[in-house]
Every structure is written in C-alpha cells, then in structure tokens.
Amino acid sequence: MTLSHIDTENSPTMVNVGGKKVTHRIARAQAIIDLPKEILDTIEGNELQSLKGPVFQTAIIAGTMAAKKTAEWIPFCHPIGLDHCKIDISINEKQKIIVRCSCEVEHKTGVEMEALTGATVAALTIYDMCKGLSHDIIIERIELLEKGGGKSDYQKP
Secondary structure, eight states: OOOTTBOTTSOBOOOOOTTSOOEEEEEEEEEEEEOOHHHHTTEETTEEEETTEEHHHHHHHHHHHHHHTHHHHSTTOOOOOOSEEEEEEEEOTTSOEEEEEEEEEEESSOOHHHHHHHHHHHHHHHHHHHTTTOSOOEEEEEEEEEEESSSSOEEOO
C-alpha cells in the first residue's frame, strides 16, 4: 500500500488530478459530542441558547465556512468550489449531539476532507460556545460516513 501524498522520492506532495475526469463527488461526515447534563437541560426545541447566541445555528454557519476553506488548512487538499454543503445538528437517543456535514461538487477530486472539516469545526464551535457552562464537553468521534463519485466509493458499515 502506498500513501497518495508521498512521491517516489518519499517526499510529501499534492496529488496530480490533471488527468482525472470530472465527476459528481459526495461525502458525508459526522462528529459526536457528549454534553454534560447541565448543558443538555438548557436545550429548547432544536436550539441551545448561550450568552454568545444560538449555539447550533452558529455552529452550522462556522462548519459551512470551514468546509469552503479546507484547502487553506490542510496542506495537500485541492482548492475546490463546493456546489453544496449542508450541516445538520440533532440529539440522538443517548442524549449525544450529532453533527453531520454533507458536501457535493462536480470535480476531479473528492470532498471527504471538506465534509470532515465542516463537521469538526461545527463541533468545535459548539464546544466554544458552551465552555462557559462547563468544560466537561467531549467531542467523542469524528468520522467519514460515506464518499462517492471517485475511483473508489466508501460507506461506513
């Protein structure tokens, strides 16, 4: 197995996508956040209000902005103009916050890093906006759920 961002001289490099075909690319990622009970108890409807403002709505905006700027933070990501980015925030049956980010583009390269970045920054924004209530916030897991449209597709089992 070889790493795509290591060249034949064992140096880091950006993947050359010049010869690839443009295809419809999709990716979905999620972050799971464990909020302490005292924060969960303040959620009303589908929103959590803090002194800094509406937490989930702010996280959606921050995650979307981050997904669009992924190439500025991840050295070998290709800069792409996303066709679509959507972030959803919900609470599951275990009282954990689920942040899901889906991205789409017509391009020569995939959008899994954009989806992962969007979910991550949205989760970090939730942490930032709630830390005044408690530092016992845990971002448990950030993971790719699905990618498609490229050389190989992936779906989390």
